[in-house]
Amino acid sequence: MNWLSFSHGAALCASLIVTIGAQNAFVLRQGIMRSHVGKIVALCALSDCILIGAGVGGASVLVERYPVFVHAMLYVGLAYLAWFGINALRRAVRPGHAVLDANAGGTAPGTSAAAPVQRATPIILMTLAFTWLNPHVYLDTFLLIGTAGAREPDGARVAFALGAMAVSGVWFIGLGYGARALAPLFRRATAWRVLDGAIGSMVLLLAVTQLR
Secondary structure, eight states: HHHHHHHHHHHHHHHHHHSOOOHHHHHHHHHHHHHHHHHHHHHHHHHHHHHHHIIIIIIHHHHHHHHHHHHHHHHHHHHHHHHHHHHHHHHHHHHTTTBBBBSSBOOOOOOOOOOOOOHHHHHHHHHHHHHSOOOHHIIIHHHHHHHHHSSGGGGGHHHHHHHHHHHHHHHHHHHHGGGGGGGGGGHHHHHHHHHHHHHHHHHHHHHHHOOO
């Protein structure tokens, strides 16, 4: 194991992944709700491993050869981000927003209605969409990490990729399960409105800035 290259991959991934983008915001929100966290963390980490491995393995060269396909996927991803951002803003302004009971994981006492339990299938599909339709995921894990990994010596590229994958796994586990510590703050509807408003604004801003 080339530990120097491993550290290079880990450091680069750490510098990119900590940015609170659409995917991280989604993981954070589900972590606070304690809803299907294990599935979400596993899917995000596995997807990152696939993209990092493909990028370091040289798949980024294909992007240069098929720019039309890349632009098509970019606009599909931007459309999805815009849809999610608008829905988040609608949740932020909707009266009677359900709030989280930090002790039981449901709604807080005194709310008029309990929040419906989220089904696994829609959450899994949404997680996959946030990963595979998110332009920033491709930019960070596929292109930037892949290009940097290509600069490593031939025998050290695997160590570089493993370093980046390790950081990705640790990050999503910490984000998904660590978000539970924020649960007491979300006993009030105001906190949820602020979170959804911030997420919606950030996602829409991302979509607009990427639209060229």
